[in-house]
Amino acid sequence: xxxxxxxxxxxxxxxxxxxxxxxxxxxxxxxxxxxxxxxxxxxxxxxxxxxxxxxxxxxxxxxxxxxxxxxxxxxxxxxxxxxxxxxxxxxxxxxxxxxxxxxxxxxxxxxxxxxxxxxxxxxxxxxxxxxxxxxxxxxxxxxxxxxxxxxxxxxxxxxxxxxxxxxxxxxxxxxxxxxxxxxxxxxxxxxxxxxxxxxxxxxxxxxxxxxxxxxxxxxxxxxxxxxxxxxxxxxxxxxxxxxxxxxxxxxxxxxxxxxxxxxxxxxxxxx
Numbered sequence: 001x002x003x004x005x006x007x008x009x010x011x012x013x014x015x016x017x018x019x020x021x022x023x024x025x026x027x028x029x030x031x032x033x034x035x036x037x038x039x040x041x042x043x044x045x046x047x048x049x050x051x052x053x054x055x056x057x058x059x060x061x062x063x064x065x066x067x068x069x070x071x072x073x074x075x076x077x078x079x080x081x082x083x084x085x086x087x088x089x090x091x092x093x094x095x096x097x098x099x100x101x102x103x104x105x106x107x108x109x110x111x112x113x114x115x116x117x118x119x120x121x122x123x124x125x126x127x128x129x130x131x132x133x134x135x136x137x138x139x140x141x142x143x144x145x146x147x148x149x150x151x152x153x154x155x156x157x158x159x160x161x162x163x164x165x166x167x168x169x170x171x172x173x174x175x176x177x178x179x180x181x182x183x184x185x186x187x188x189x190x191x192x193x194x195x196x197x198x199x200x201x202x203x204x205x206x207x208x209x210x211x212x213x214x215x216x217x218x219x220x221x222x223x224x225x226x227x228x229x230x231x232x233x234x235x236x237x238x239x240x241x242x243x244x245x246x247x248x249x250x251x252x253x254x255x256x257x258x259x260x261x262x263x264x265x266x267x268x269x270x271x
Contacts, residue, residue: 006224011041013223014059017106018194020175026121026190027137032102032170037066052219056106057090060172069096073162079153087147092162099167103144107175108222108253109133110200110267111186120189124177127200127251127267133175145169176222178267181208198265203246206239206268213257214238216245226255226263246270 015036022031041062050058057076064070074092078085091102109124109132117123124133147153148164157164176197179186183199201208213232217224233241238254245252251269258264 006221007041007043009224009227010055010221011059011062013225014056014106014174015063016225017174017176017223018192020107020173020195021191024190027141029137029140029173030170032100032172034060034063034172035067037063039066052222053106055220057104060104061091064091064093070094073099074160077156079147079150079156081152086150086152087144089147089153090144092167099162101145101148101167101169103140103169103171105136105140105171105173105175106223107131107133107136107173108178108267109175110178110251110269111180113180114271120187121191124191127178127253127269128249129271140171176265178265181205181266198267200251200267200269203242203268203270206242209256210235211259214242215255215257216241216252217255219253222253226257226265228257228261228263230255232257242268 019031019033020026022033039062041059043058061072061075064072071094072091073094074089077089077092079087079089089101090104091100093100093102108127110127111123112125112129113123119134121137122132122134126132148167148169154164175195177188177191177195178198178200179196181199181201188196213234214237215226215230215232216238242252242254246268249270251267251271253265253267256264256266
């Protein structure tokens, strides 16, 4: 279910998503802030059938290209050892002539209230429990950023007259955060509370929303803000549609409309 991809609305939603943390380092990862652009995003023809992660990279690249102080040197630079690809550098750029290695991430995380964790950051997991914030930052810190200094990378960069030691390393890490329903006070430190976009509810408790209308956008539209001018499902229709996801252990993102026409975003979880 869902609407066709509208780059106007999706790119706007992307630009309006805050960085997951600001003004401080999380696990020694420094955020690279990019100014919003008023330019209209137009996809290249080869971008038409990309998955969400690739659209995120395309949107970020487009934003960077519109900054007067930035020059993109390389994008999606694949590093190989023999015939095997060992990794990829998202973006190499010059920021006021300073070389920057930038890794891009855009995530959807739910606050896992079903367990107790010793690390405050470990509470944030993916909608289907097969991803987590801690996993991603460890991957960035231990694999993606160190790739710049591997011997295979050094050889590739040498052919482009680039030296790894000249680069500063940053991430551009955006996220939408969802808290348990009903909304509760959660200590997000050191994360950015502006990233909270809605809440989540276990499917077994869906009856609490029996007076609401539903829309289930496809994943490419998860970046968008809810729009009232769409076809809405009543509760019974939505319950049947959502159960198809739940039976496959998938937690769909929903737009919901209250009887007062208030719009919200929420995940309905299988767990």
